[in-house]
Amino acid sequence: MRIHKRKKTLLMREQFLEMLISLLENGFSLQESLAVMQRNRQFSADILYCFTDGLAKGSSFAECFYQAGFSLQEMTQVQLADIHGNVIITLKNILNTMQILRKQKKELSKVATYPILLLVFVIALLFAMRFFLLPSLLQSGMIKTSHWSIGLIAYGPFIMVGLILAISGFVGGYFWYAKQQTALQRSTFIASLPFIGFLYKMYQTSYFALEWSKMFKQGLEARQILAFMETVNPQSLVASLAKELNRSLSQGKTLAKELEDYSFLLPEFSLIILQGEVKGKLGEELLLYSQLLTKRIVEKVEGWIRWVQPLVFLFVAVLIMAIYIAMFLPMYENIGGIME
Numbered sequence: 001m002r003i004h005k006r007k008k009t010l011l012m013r014e015q016f017l018e019m020l021i022s023l024l025e026n027g028f029s030l031q032e033s034l035a036v037m038q039r040n041r042q043f044s045a046d047i048l049y050c051f052t053d054g055l056a057k058g059s060s061f062a063e064c065f066y067q068a069g070f071s072l073q074e075m076t077q078v079q080l081a082d083i084h085g086n087v088i089i090t091l092k093n094i095l096n097t098m099q100i101l102r103k104q105k106k107e108l109s110k111v112a113t114y115p116i117l118l119l120v121f122v123i124a125l126l127f128a129m130r131f132f133l134l135p136s137l138l139q140s141g142m143i144k145t146s147h148w149s150i151g152l153i154a155y156g157p158f159i160m161v162g163l164i165l166a167i168s169g170f171v172g173g174y175f176w177y178a179k180q181q182t183a184l185q186r187s188t189f190i191a192s193l194p195f196i197g198f199l200y201k202m203y204q205t206s207y208f209a210l211e212w213s214k215m216f217k218q219g220l221e222a223r224q225i226l227a228f229m230e231t232v233n234p235q236s237l238v239a240s241l242a243k244e245l246n247r248s249l250s251q252g253k254t255l256a257k258e259l260e261d262y263s264f265l266l267p268e269f270s271l272i273i274l275q276g277e278v279k280g281k282l283g284e285e286l287l288l289y290s291q292l293l294t295k296r297i298v299e300k301v302e303g304w305i306r307w308v309q310p311l312v313f314l315f316v317a318v319l320i321m322a323i324y325i326a327m328f329l330p331m332y333e334n335i336g337g338i339m340e
Contacts, residue, residue, distance in 0.1 A: 010102045012044045013069060017095045019043065024088055030061065072236060077211070079232040084214045093210065100298060107305050115312035122319045126157035152322065183237040191264040199300060205266040206293035209286040217283035222255050
């Protein structure tokens with residue numbers, strides 16, 4: 001049974017992977033590496049059990065990865081590594097990606113925690129005004145019931161909670177919808193979304209460029225690579241794309257031309273495939289392209305994170321200003337009317 005991801009933190013999987021890579025690089029076999037980690041008793045017993053028990057029952061190395069809480073994408077990478085033979089390099093790439101994600105999640109939580117607390121405080125303040133302050137003001141006669149600010153105080157908190165619930169429902173609906181689609185349909189849909197769509201294209205293009213570069217450098221041809229990719233997990237994007245491309249190639253179409261039709265891959269990817277096939281250095285070009293895209297992804301995400309906190313603070317500040325205006329403006333207008 002696969003361990004639920006939320007029960008196994010990213011850090012625990014990182015520590016396991018880091019030690020496994022170190023042992024494999026120093027000449028230990030997979031079984032010996034697992035035995036060393038079991039004797040060490042500093043790693044998750046559940047993760048180790050998934051590997052030892054899975055291998056004993058005949059599961060592949062990649063299947064053990066998935067059972068231990070690693071993602072389907074990471075499992076597919078390990079399956080491809082079994083084909084092209086660069087297992088240690090693949091594990092290092094997975095570890096590097098995990099470390100980058102953990103760092104970015106940590107930064108995002110740091111910049112978002114305080115603004116979120118402020119937002120919760122504002123919503124609580126709105127409800128307090130609605131149920132405690134507003135009735136007192138109306139009874140005192142200090143404000144007119146027809147004033148526009150009364151509507152803001154009366155309905156504002158419900159509108160905000162409604163918006164939050166609507167956004168949550170939209171996100172939940174998206175995940176439900178995504179589960180009903182094939183890997184290709186899901187990827188096409190995500191690539192069409194604003195903001196994250198372009199980032200997703202960069203990530204998928206970087207991923208395919210990296211995996212294909214390894215196999216092209218092994219001397220494999222495009223048809224052989226696609227045939228191997230069809231053998232990995234059938235639910236993965238890799239296998240689905242390979243199956244469609246193989247069908248197109250059998251009809252006499254070119255690989256570079258067919259890649260242009262997939263919106264979750266950047267347009268220049270097909271151009272690199274075309275030029276690399278002509279020059280005979282496709283593996284090297286794809287590797288460099290993948291590294292460049294990975295760097296751009298990290299820079300773009302870090303740039304977005306730097307904008308999150310100021311934008312949330314600005315939103316909260318506007319809400320607070322609206323509360324003060326709604327609360328005091330009718331009182332000032334009423335006092336001004338009395339003085340006249």
